[in-house]
Amino acid sequence: MPRLDGFGLLVNDMPAMIRFYRDALGFEIKEDESAENVYLIKDGTLFLLYDRKDFEKMTGHTYQYVQGFNGHFELALYVDTFAEVDAFYAQAISRGVAPVMAPTTEPWGQRTCYIADPEGNLIEIGSWDKPYEKKDD
Numbered sequence: 001m002p003r004l005d006g007f008g009l010l011v012n013d014m015p016a017m018i019r020f021y022r023d024a025l026g027f028e029i030k031e032d033e034s035a036e037n038v039y040l041i042k043d044g045t046l047f048l049l050y051d052r053k054d055f056e057k058m059t060g061h062t063y064q065y066v067q068g069f070n071g072h073f074e075l076a077l078y079v080d081t082f083a084e085v086d087a088f089y090a091q092a093i094s095r096g097v098a099p100v101m102a103p104t105t106e107p108w109g110q111r112t113c114y115i116a117d118p119e120g121n122l123i124e125i126g127s128w129d130k131p132y133e134k135k136d137d
Helices: 014-024 052-059 082-094
Strands: 006-011 037-042 045-051 074-078 098-105 111-116 122-127
Touching: 006 014, 006 052, 014 037, 014 045, 045 052, 082 098, 082 111, 082 122
Parallel strands: 006 045, 074 122
Antiparallel strands: 037 045, 098 111, 111 122
């Protein structure tokens, strides 16, 4: 049975997306802003930024892409405390990141907020107010 290897985003504006994921989210991206494709490991998972035109050329197909905020998926990131959720959100918004939902403590006990990357992909920053616990396979 296949195992999850990574997660990729097809992007229009590679320089803007590199700056966002590197500077706003702290992903360790070594490629410069002129890169056509970015491959990196984030917390043990392969993460890719892949130019849409290159992907269409490689697959021999054209695709329709949603504009603005989109709800096709969310990228969920974890911090250890509720205070970190609030601080990260405030810092991201002060840097011009698009807000989607301010930090909220949900009825199930998780504190969460949402922002969007430059191409409208949703990113959740959440916490259960305790250190991250990796689930064993």
